[in-house]
Amino acid sequence: MSLTQKSATEQLALLQSGELTSVELTQAYLDRIQAVDSSVGAFLRIETESALAQAAGIDARRAAGQPVGKLAGLPVAIKDILCTKDTPTTCGSKMLENFVPPYNATVVEKLLAADAVILGRTNMDEFAMGSSTENSAYHPTKNPWDTTRIPGGSSGGAAACISADMAPLSVGTDTGGSIRQPAALCGCVGLKPTYGRVSRYGLIAFASSLDQIGPLARTVEDAALLLEVLAGHDPLDSTSVNAPAPAYSETVNQPLENLTLGVVDHHFGEGIDPEIVSAVQKAIEVYESLGATIKHIEMPHADYGVATYYIIAPCEASSNLARYDGVHYGYRADQAEVMAELAEDGSDEGPLVRMYRKTRSEGFGPEVQRRIMLGTYALSEGYYDAFYLKALKVRRLIRQDYDNAFAEVDMIIGPVTSNPAFAQGEKNSDPMAMYLEDLYTVTANLAGVAGISLPCGFTENGLPIGLQLQAAPFEEEKLLRAAQMFQTATDFHTRRPELS
Amino acid sequence: MSDAPYEIVIGLEAHVQLKTQTKLFCRCSTEFGNPPNTQTCPVCLGMPGSLPVMNKKAYFLGMKTALALNCGIPKFTKWDRKNYFYPDLPKGYQTSQFDLPMSEEGYLDIKSLKDEFEPRRVRIIRAHLEEDAGKSMHDEASGKADSRIDLNRTGTPLLEIVSYPDMRSAAEAKTYMQELRLLLTYLDVSDCNMQEGSLRCDANVNLHIPTENGTIATPIVEIKNMNSFRSVERGIAYEAKRQYDVWQETGKVLGELPKQTRGWDDSAQVTRSQREKEESADYRYFPCPDLVPVVVTDEQIEAVRSEIGELPATLRERLTSDFGLTSYTADVVVNQGRELVDYFLELAAASGDNKLAGNWVQGEVLRILNDQEITIDQFRISAGQLAELLQLITSGDLDSSKAKDVFAVMLDSGKSAAEVVQDLGIEKVDESALEDLCRLLVERNQRVVDDVKSGNQKAVGALIGQAKKENPNVNPGQVRQICLEIINNL
Amino acid sequence: MSLTRQDVEKVALLARLKFDDDQLDKMTSHMVQIIQYVDKLSELNTDDVEPMAHALDINNALAEDEPRPSLPREEALRNAPKRDDECFLVPAVLGE
Ligand SMILES: [Mg+2]
Numbered sequence A: 001m002s003l004t005q006k007s008a009t010e011q012l013a014l015l016q017s018g019e020l021t022s023v024e025l026t027q028a029y030l031d032r033i034q035a036v037d038s039s040v041g042a043f044l045r046i047e048t049e050s051a052l053a054q055a056a057g058i059d060a061r062r063a064a065g066q067p068v069g070k071l072a073g074l075p076v077a078i079k080d081i082l083c084t085k086d087t088p089t090t091c092g093s094k095m096l097e098n099f100v101p102p103y104n105a106t107v108v109e110k111l112l113a114a115d116a117v118i119l120g121r122t123n124m125d126e127f128a129m130g131s132s133t134e135n136s137a138y139h140p141t142k143n144p145w146d147t148t149r150i151p152g153g154s155s156g157g158a159a160a161c162i163s164a165d166m167a168p169l170s171v172g173t174d175t176g177g178s179i180r181q182p183a184a185l186c187g188c189v190g191l192k193p194t195y196g197r198v199s200r201y202g203l204i205a206f207a208s209s210l211d212q213i214g215p216l217a218r219t220v221e222d223a224a225l226l227l228e229v230l231a232g233h234d235p236l237d238s239t240s241v242n243a244p245a246p247a248y249s250e251t252v253n254q255p256l257e258n259l260t261l262g263v264v265d266h267h268f269g270e271g272i273d274p275e276i277v278s279a280v281q282k283a284i285e286v287y288e289s290l291g292a293t294i295k296h297i298e299m300p301h302a303d304y305g306v307a308t309y310y311i312i313a314p315c316e317a318s319s320n321l322a323r324y325d326g327v328h329y330g331y332r333a334d335q336a337e338v339m340a341e342l343a344e345d346g347s348d349e350g351p352l353v354r355m356y357r358k359t360r361s362e363g364f365g366p367e368v369q370r371r372i373m374l375g376t377y378a379l380s381e382g383y384y385d386a387f388y389l390k391a392l393k394v395r396r397l398i399r400q401d402y403d404n405a406f407a408e409v410d411m412i413i414g415p416v417t418s419n420p421a422f423a424q425g426e427k428n429s430d431p432m433a434m435y436l437e438d439l440y441t442v443t444a445n446l447a448g449v450a451g452i453s454l455p456c457g458f459t460e461n462g463l464p465i466g467l468q469l470q471a472a473p474f475e476e477e478k479l480l481r482a483a484q485m486f487q488t489a490t491d492f493h494t495r496r497p498e499l500s
Numbered sequence B: 001m002s003d004a005p006y007e008i009v010i011g012l013e014a015h016v017q018l019k020t021q022t023k024l025f026c027r028c029s030t031e032f033g034n035p036p037n038t039q040t041c042p043v044c045l046g047m048p049g050s051l052p053v054m055n056k057k058a059y060f061l062g063m064k065t066a067l068a069l070n071c072g073i074p075k076f077t078k079w080d081r082k083n084y085f086y087p088d089l090p091k092g093y094q095t096s097q098f099d100l101p102m103s104e105e106g107y108l109d110i111k112s113l114k115d116e117f118e119p120r121r122v123r124i125i126r127a128h129l130e131e132d133a134g135k136s137m138h139d140e141a142s143g144k145a146d147s148r149i150d151l152n153r154t155g156t157p158l159l160e161i162v163s164y165p166d167m168r169s170a171a172e173a174k175t176y177m178q179e180l181r182l183l184l185t186y187l188d189v190s191d192c193n194m195q196e197g198s199l200r201c202d203a204n205v206n207l208h209i210p211t212e213n214g215t216i217a218t219p220i221v222e223i224k225n226m227n228s229f230r231s232v233e234r235g236i237a238y239e240a241k242r243q244y245d246v247w248q249e250t251g252k253v254l255g256e257l258p259k260q261t262r263g264w265d266d267s268a269q270v271t272r273s274q275r276e277k278e279e280s281a282d283y284r285y286f287p288c289p290d291l292v293p294v295v296v297t298d299e300q301i302e303a304v305r306s307e308i309g310e311l312p313a314t315l316r317e318r319l320t321s322d323f324g325l326t327s328y329t330a331d332v333v334v335n336q337g338r339e340l341v342d343y344f345l346e347l348a349a350a351s352g353d354n355k356l357a358g359n360w361v362q363g364e365v366l367r368i369l370n371d372q373e374i375t376i377d378q379f380r381i382s383a384g385q386l387a388e389l390l391q392l393i394t395s396g397d398l399d400s401s402k403a404k405d406v407f408a409v410m411l412d413s414g415k416s417a418a419e420v421v422q423d424l425g426i427e428k429v430d431e432s433a434l435e436d437l438c439r440l441l442v443e444r445n446q447r448v449v450d451d452v453k454s455g456n457q458k459a460v461g462a463l464i465g466q467a468k469k470e471n472p473n474v475n476p477g478q479v480r481q482i483c484l485e486i487i488n489n490l
Numbered sequence C: 001m002s003l004t005r006q007d008v009e010k011v012a013l014l015a016r017l018k019f020d021d022d023q024l025d026k027m028t029s030h031m032v033q034i035i036q037y038v039d040k041l042s043e044l045n046t047d048d049v050e051p052m053a054h055a056l057d058i059n060n061a062l063a064e065d066e067p068r069p070s071l072p073r074e075e076a077l078r079n080a081p082k083r084d085d086e087c088f089l090v091p092a093v094l095g096e
């Protein structure tokens, strides 16, 4: 097994024992990226120099017996949505092509404090809006298992770089499934923490009440290790919960006794690929063989999740993205062109208003514009009650479904997606088809609960299939332990795509 | 009161900058007057990824003010986004409060010192917390130049206090703002510096005009940008007249025209229409997902209430009932601010004569403050020092005209009343010497004696004049009293 | 719920976006399609349901009023598309 195929937990042990240096490890990943990323496109930028410098510094401190952080020397890839001081942070958008934040996101601070080596910035759908990473303003990312297919999104780069062994750990964000869905389609582990578990400070907002940062990794143990560093209260984020984050990596290998798993029959209804149904059902049998009790439960409002989500998320987005107006940072339309345009169409719009409109129409891609339009419409006079307020009420019903479920079962088990990775371009012209990709994942964001995706099988074509476990708020520890039980009993996570 | 053929109906929206050290959602300084864009951070620049955290002090200053305005404090309050594009609003929305403000339903009583209107209770709809915008600076001369944006003020905490349309004249509106400012300074919740914009207001104005077919109302106009008491008064007066003229010309009444926004141009003394927006305002308010609600307990509310201290209305009451001041004097003293009230209270206690203290504060002290354009804390004579002077008056050692001379010297020299009396050689005349002098004068002036005996007490005045010639330090009242006694005993 | 091309044009102005004719047609048809889908929420009776704006019930996240350093002005202005030594510059807002 090559170095880059080892798990982060194994690599960390080698670094700690002195058998491996961070420079060697970092260089191995840089070489791997060099070799395969041209066919995957997981990264927007590789931080070769600073990564190696950071690695050398950590090696030196470790060699000198100085204290080092929890992830000391492990490379980590970061989704290009997390602000990093003095480093371009584009959010996959032309709008922020030249944006250099003057501050670090809290999770970036935490990673630096843990002595993680920042390897580079991963590709994403523009402003995290999308399920295929085809909406990046820079280039699409491809699925390492079949490069004619999409890797999922919006954290497509974050998932693809893990599955192609270009990074041992990566950080993504999940607003409606953006960690779990690409993790499922790329065959890796992705965890969306409870809302409020990880600070959002410095995470460029898509939908503030839904966004959450989480780990992607090859194994459950690795995800536990990374989550342990990311989680915790942050006084800079009012929605961050003031509760200590447990040491997940220390408990992840303890199997759960008397585990009760809930199955929602509705999850296996029409529209879902039979290969996925069978893989998930086999996974349920694995849990039964490990002593878990399976209960059939109802989630009567789960079917309304996508509709609810596609009101709330665009509403919040329309407001969150109002700041991109070409005044204080980011892209601005050419002033001479603005004036020429005004003169040409004889509009009585002022130059300022036209500057805003031209800037935003040129700086945002079509999907972002679509969601801004939807959200603006749903919040506007006369429509607020029918759309936004209605959606907030259904959101409560969805949350109540979860509360009722978690009164009966420890976790909910089911699919992540209804289909394996689809072909590039397949759903581009049909936004509604793309939105339905989020059927099984959006409800966790709406309710704020935790969810994890882990590999549970492959299609006949060799495409990965994901298994989703969802747990009550702040039950990440149990979620990870349950996921690790499955991974200990199976070997899906050890398979690798063939990339030359 | 007014001869105008209409009634003006006025509601005010006051914006008060709260006296915090830092902004509402970030910890940048709120200090006024620094170079542009030196008080910003990722949060108040609206940088991608930044998040707001509510300033605790701003919330509690807001609550204190609301309680002083007799408002109720709901246990649950939350923040909303008001969405609109403007270059001094870097997030593209203002974080404000929409349907669940931090306080509601209060009132402020106003009355006129000059009897311009009947005392009135102005009801308050709500007072809510929101963030200020930045500043756009325009180069008026070269109309086409870019505007410059300074974000130092962006995010400064504002309390917006919205009144019912309860005022009926420009003078009432001005007095409301003055009384509000006074209240805010007593509470010490705001600098209330109108020139620096820490107290501003917009007015909603329309007219009720009696006609043969009943009373009609003119369309409501919101006047913006009034940043002095005088502009409030003049802006509203101008607008009332303008609306009347327009109504006479067009006959348009409320409901036939959309609400209009006009800006007060202080230099031209007119209101001007602010160009109609490209679309009717649609702010798309919704709950701010980045801020969490605030929930307060009765104990917290009562703790804040207990910090309020005596307010202008109660003080005026106390100064008239407990100190015997006329209501006019009480108004004058209280309206000058808490420091002068404290000065008065100290003076009254130390001098032992409430009424005399009131007269002196309203008279001599205020005259000096006005002449020298200073505040009471810059006034040279402390309350204790002035009390010593007043005691010399009450004891009869000084008459009030002499006391004023002493006061003037005290002011120049900083010396105590006793020292000045000594310096000027106006020490009290010994009692027996005074009696001797009076006896001598009575003997010398038989005519005065006769006049007094025949019932003309005033005739004794001639003796006072002579006594003063003999010894300028004599107290005229005492001379009069002693002389009368001698004559009556003859 | 019907949504016309004119409605979409109005929303575009509110959102400070601008579309040419083709884009406007496409946007209208996409929005109509999505709005028809989300209309399935009207099947549910939500009369007695409390709206849920936040994922979690947290209250009172309040910070002490203690100043922290602001950014140096150069840092604050560094990303500005147009600026002078002190300020952000925008096309004149006067006359609005
Ligand atoms: Mg306001």
Ligand SMILES: [Zn+2]
Binding pocket: B023, B026, B027, B028, B039, B040, B041, B042, B043, B044, B045, B155
């Ligand atoms: Zn700030």
